[in-house]
Amino acid sequence: MSLRLPSSPSAVLGPGDDAAVISLKGDLVVSSDVLIEGRHFRCEWSTASDVGFRAAIQNLADIDAMGAVPVALQVTLAAPPTTEVEWVLDFADGLREACEPLGVGVVGGDLSGAKEIAISVTAIGDTMGFQPVRRGGAHHADILAVSGPLGAAMAGYHQLDNLLDFDQEAIDLFLRPRPRIGAGVKAARAGATSMMDISDGLVTDLARMARASALAMSIDSRLVPVHPAAVAVAAAVVGNADEWALTGGEDHHLVASFPPNAKLPDGWMEIGVVTRDRQGVLVNGEVPSRWGWDHFARI
Amino acid sequence: MSLRLPSSPSAVLGPGDDAAVISLKGDLVVSSDVLIEGRHFRCEWSTASDVGFRAAIQNLADIDAMGAVPVALQVTLAAPPTTEVEWVLDFADGLREACEPLGVGVVGGDLSGAKEIAISVTAIGDTMGFQPVRRGGAHHADILAVSGPLGAAMAGYHQLDNLLDFDQEAIDLFLRPRPRIGAGVKAARAGATSMMDISDGLVTDLARMARASALAMSIDSRLVPVHPAAVAVAAAVVGNADEWALTGGEDHHLVASFPPNAKLPDGWMEIGVVTRDRQGVLVNGEVPSRWGWDHFARI
Numbered sequence: 001m002s003l004r005l006p007s008s009p010s011a012v013l014g015p016g017d018d019a020a021v022i023s024l025k026g027d028l029v030v031s032s033d034v035l036i037e038g039r040h041f042r043c044e045w046s047t048a049s050d051v052g053f054r055a056a057i058q059n060l061a062d063i064d065a066m067g068a069v070p071v072a073l074q075v076t077l078a079a080p081p082t083t084e085v086e087w088v089l090d091f092a093d094g095l096r097e098a099c100e101p102l103g104v105g106v107v108g109g110d111l112s113g114a115k116e117i118a119i120s121v122t123a124i125g126d127t128m129g130f131q132p133v134r135r136g137g138a139h140h141a142d143i144l145a146v147s148g149p150l151g152a153a154m155a156g157y158h159q160l161d162n163l164l165d166f167d168q169e170a171i172d173l174f175l176r177p178r179p180r181i182g183a184g185v186k187a188a189r190a191g192a193t194s195m196m197d198i199s200d201g202l203v204t205d206l207a208r209m210a211r212a213s214a215l216a217m218s219i220d221s222r223l224v225p226v227h228p229a230a231v232a233v234a235a236a237v238v239g240n241a242d243e244w245a246l247t248g249g250e251d252h253h254l255v256a257s258f259p260p261n262a263k264l265p266d267g268w269m270e271i272g273v274v275t276r277d278r279q280g281v282l283v284n285g286e287v288p289s290r291w292g293w294d295h296f297a298r299i
Numbered sequence: 300m301s302l303r304l305p306s307s308p309s310a311v312l313g314p315g316d317d318a319a320v321i322s323l324k325g326d327l328v329v330s331s332d333v334l335i336e337g338r339h340f341r342c343e344w345s346t347a348s349d350v351g352f353r354a355a356i357q358n359l360a361d362i363d364a365m366g367a368v369p370v371a372l373q374v375t376l377a378a379p380p381t382t383e384v385e386w387v388l389d390f391a392d393g394l395r396e397a398c399e400p401l402g403v404g405v406v407g408g409d410l411s412g413a414k415e416i417a418i419s420v421t422a423i424g425d426t427m428g429f430q431p432v433r434r435g436g437a438h439h440a441d442i443l444a445v446s447g448p449l450g451a452a453m454a455g456y457h458q459l460d461n462l463l464d465f466d467q468e469a470i471d472l473f474l475r476p477r478p479r480i481g482a483g484v485k486a487a488r489a490g491a492t493s494m495m496d497i498s499d500g501l502v503t504d505l506a507r508m509a510r511a512s513a514l515a516m517s518i519d520s521r522l523v524p525v526h527p528a529a530v531a532v533a534a535a536v537v538g539n540a541d542e543w544a545l546t547g548g549e550d551h552h553l554v555a556s557f558p559p560n561a562k563l564p565d566g567w568m569e570i571g572v573v574t575r576d577r578q579g580v581l582v583n584g585e586v587p588s589r590w591g592w593d594h595f596a597r598i
Contacts, residue, residue: 040411
């Protein structure tokens with residue numbers, strides 16, 4: 001597998017020894033995710049390279065969400081003995097496709113047999129000497145912004161789950177999320193006070209930021225950028241693209257707060273404001289309903 | 300789980316954000332292992348805390364084998380939904396029991412459902428500004444030494460596998476290997492030229508060192524320290540403790556090469572010499588038989 005894996009320019013020592021050695025300029029930033037077959041991906045929907053791509057990119061987004069530069073991955077893969085070698089090689093290709101454009105290497109890992117495919121990825125990043133941006137640093141009157149249009153992954157999932165194929169782009173964006181890795185570092189340099197990866201949906205993740213700051217995150221749903229593919233799919237299936245954008249998750253773009261006078265970096269779009277007057281998440285001034293988003297259906 | 304997990308003094312930011320942040324003094328050293336239920340451990344033999352202890356210690360040994368100081372772990376745990384919370388808490392206890400005496404923290408990870416228990420541990424170490432010790436740096440005439448007595452883990456396995464209980468210490472050492480973490484750093488400071496963790500058995504792992512150095516590792520089987528518990532079990536079951544020490548693995552002590560004039564650190568025991576006259580592993584001057592160790596049975 002190692003021949004098809006990307007190498008890291010920061011690696012003093014790559015795979016093949018008891019451990020890899022990496023030279024960092026600043027502090028280490030580290031995050032891990034596990035992906036289990038049938039839970040985090042389905043082999044009938046995703047090719048092995050899709051799985052590798054997603055496994056890499058969602059961890060790289062976590063590093064970017066700290067305002068740090070991703071440099072390397074450790075990857076463990078457990079798979080049934082019947083898994084074809086080609087699947088494993090394709091998985092490595094997907095890792096490489098996600099990592100190589102960013103200069104990120106796979107520096108080590110482990111392989112094992114198992115009853116089902118279980119992947120664990122640990123992403124390693126470098127603060128480059130800057131302060132990491134946490135979830136809980138927002139201040140009253142900060143601007144809230146997102147780093148990309150939302151809802152496409154959910155529009156893709158909705159199609160796959162209903163055996164539809166109105167829009168291939170949305171399906172691709174569900175199988176291979178395409179956050180702009182590096183948007184987080186730019187946000188950090190622009191003064192972002194808090195930031196996180198939107199993995200479970202904008203409202204859910206904003207609730208986490210709100211809790212961490214003990215403030216309210218108040219957004220205007222009309223400002224939330226909806227991916228055009230989500231709009232197209234919603235029109236075709238009588239779905240609600242706004243709801244997908246607000247609650248869908250899996251797009252892996254970032255949400256951040258910036259000081260009121262900050263100039264947002266390219267591609268960041270304002271969606272609301274931080275306020276000390278309430279707590280939690282407010283959508284158009286209201287606490288969103290947890291179980292059904294009825295008021296969005298009525299927008 | 301986090302309340303029962305150890306924290307790391309090096310952690311600038313622990314669990315709970317998109318990523319953890321760790322301040323290292325030197326380069327990053329990183330290693331990952333996966334442990335699958337029924338393959339790397341059996342729930343009928345190991346308590347959850349045994350599994351946690353082993354998952355931690357075998358990765359910490361990999362860091363020590365580079366001559367680096369372990370500082371933190373990332374741990375992902377996937378387990379069937381029927382797994383009791385108590386199992387997960389006990390698993391965390393085992394991680395803590397391995398890590399806390401060493402000042403190592405669990406700084407992050409992930410939890411998921413799965414059909415079987417799948418654990419992935421990534422250990423993070425710090426070179427502290429020293430050169431890491433690789434597998435392939437041995438020179439002709441270097442001394443070979445090991446950091447502890449071998450064979451106990453195999454003597455423990457043999458008992459469990461045959462429903463015997465002659466010696467609880469050996470069983471404990473199989474379920475919870477007790478390498479002297481820190482022996483690797485001491486070896487590095489004493490000038491070790493190559494080093495690795497003995498995880499698959501002394502002869503197998505020496506063959507890897509030999510290949511990495513393109514030299515021969517020539518050992519005297521009478522010098523290889525055999526754990527007293529292995530001797531006791533072998534006497535009881537008519538087993539071969541020497542063979543367990545040479546081929547058993549799982550003890551997770553280290554093997555290293557030192558310059559001829561080096562003073563071995565405390566606890567390191569000389570077992571042979573590196574030579575350019577041959578390649579591979581030599582035991583008492585012979586190439587060991589791969590399939591049965593007949594000549595050891597005759598010693």
